[in-house]
Amino acid sequence: MLQVSIYKQLSHFTIDVTFCAENEIIALTGPSGSGKTTILEAIAGLTKLDKGSIIVKERTFAADGKSLIPVQRRQVGYVFQDYALFPHKTVWENIAYGMKHESFTKQMIEDLAMKHLINQYPHEISGGEKQRTALIRAFATEPDVLLLDEPFAALDEQTKTKNYEQLLQLHQKWQIPVVFVSHNREEVERLASRVYTIQEGKFTMKALSSEENVTINEID
């Protein structure tokens, strides 16, 4: 259970959003520079809030704008744009860096067909393989919430589709709130149960989408 309320002043506008999520996948979409990455960073504890609070699984990360739990102890999984893999470590060393349980981690590696790559270095594997490494690495820490910043943006169509499946697969095994940022409409429809559109730091549209119906409500 994720509860987010963020108020933060940026140079051109102010972010002012409130939302929550259960063990589902929700998407943040909107034009570049509208504050989406900042929202993820705030949840992770990589940036400060001016006002607001962040609560995950009844642990208060931040309240009244003040950080109460540092990033290291928030148990947030984060897949960065460009994946931020450790270039000097192998795929296995990357994944094992913060892993909690070796058997669970090894299972994920098998399920995502990455076993043959574990001794390779990031610069030796493809974009899709890097992305899967980043995903497994994040899940291996057994986080309470998962954040993804345009995780599929650099992939080609074929790889994208394959990787959507894998995210869903992982999410089945490890049920937590997932927040991901994306520009891709198809991606959002495929993965998210709810979509928030942001413009200049504020939600302009909230959509509930199920398998067939897409209902769009205006924010009141």
Place this chain on the structure above:
Amino acid sequence: MKKMAFVLLLLIMSLSLAGCNDERTELQIAAAASLTDAMDEIKRIYEKEHEVDLSFNFAGSGKLAQQIQQGAPVDVFLSANEDWMDKLENESFVEADTKEDVTGNELVLIARKDADFSYSSLADIKKGEVEHIAVGVPESVPAGAYTKQVLEDSGQWDDLEDLFIYAKDVRQVLTYVESGNADIGFVYVSDAATSDKVDVLTTVDEGRVEPIVYPGAVTAASGEKSEGEAFLAFLQSKEAQDILEKYGFVSQ
């Protein structure tokens, strides 16, 4: 395109011709560093009264002598020390018949202005009272060489040896004494005159050391020998000697 090239060529030619119009002779003078201030003033007067541009290179006499030996384009050499001049003369780097004594100097003992050393002669220097003595490196700084001569003569050199801080030039000696890092120091009276933060405690007795003479000569390789000699002659004039005295030098 062709027109532009032509104009450019004209421009370049006129610029280089402009250089050629200079009728003033240029005289390269290698002078001991201690003469800097005095020579700056002399240069201004000389250049006004003669069609000559004086170009000075100030450095330690030893270094200048070495440069001349290595073929540096120098017309006149003004040394702070006879030894270096003699060396060049023996090796035929200077015209022996142009050699003249330009000016002289005296070795003095200095201390910082507010320090309370009341030494009136070298014998007064007491090891217990003084922690550091600044002196030029004897092997390359003339003032240092003279200091060593004097103190060896008076038998004090060995005794005071572990108090010495060797400086690479008299400017450094002055800095050490001015800043209080060296309690006393040995410099020429002309050097002491450049600083208002030090006092001369005593002059080293003239009789105990060879008089300090600054010889000047025209180099053998010079292309402006007559101009060089004219400049040396000017240095003997009352006008030049007065300026030198003003800066603390001792006329010969």
Place this chain on the structure above:
Amino acid sequence: MTETNLFPLWLSLRTASISTVVVFIAGIAIAYLMARRTFFGKNALEAFFLLPLVLPPTVVGFGLLYLFGKNGVIGRLLTYLFDFQIVFTWYGALIAAIVVSFPLMYQSAAAAFGQYDKNIENAAFTMGKSRWHVFWTISFPLAWPGLLAGVVLAFARGLGEFGATLMLAGYIPNQTDTIPMAIYFAVEAGDMETAKNWVILIVILGFAAIYWLNWWSTKRMMKHRR
């Protein structure tokens, strides 16, 4: 200064190695702390760090003499607290070497910490690792090529340092004469033979140190670079 007197060799080795170690630690620590922060006056502070690079060594020496000399702020403090003086001792040579080589290490380190994606460190934080752990397992290894360049520069500069050292430590044979000083005064005195020998020695020293640093680095730190 006779040919058989090897004091400058030991002094230079001692001074250059210690100053490199000091500057390595200080340069990396300060560069790392400043790398991920902006604050008022940061540019001015960095410009101040680079000052010894820009100023002529004699000026740096003069400044150090002013600070550490018998009448200087720090000099007087040292005398008062420890009955101890830096001026005209080999510590002066050490301080001078540190001051002039610090900017080189700092610049290299600052550039090194800036050239990889800082999200890499952020990812490590989200995985529960402390700043200290992340520094040693992520930041330091990734910055290493640049840090190595800094160490090499700092060592070379410390070994070759002359102007500032001469002012602060003075020239006292068998106490403060480093190899560069021995070379300088030998040349000044016209003793080219001695000067030449010291030059050969310092070149060998510099060469050996840099060669060893590169070799060690390839062996230990850069295993992942095929």
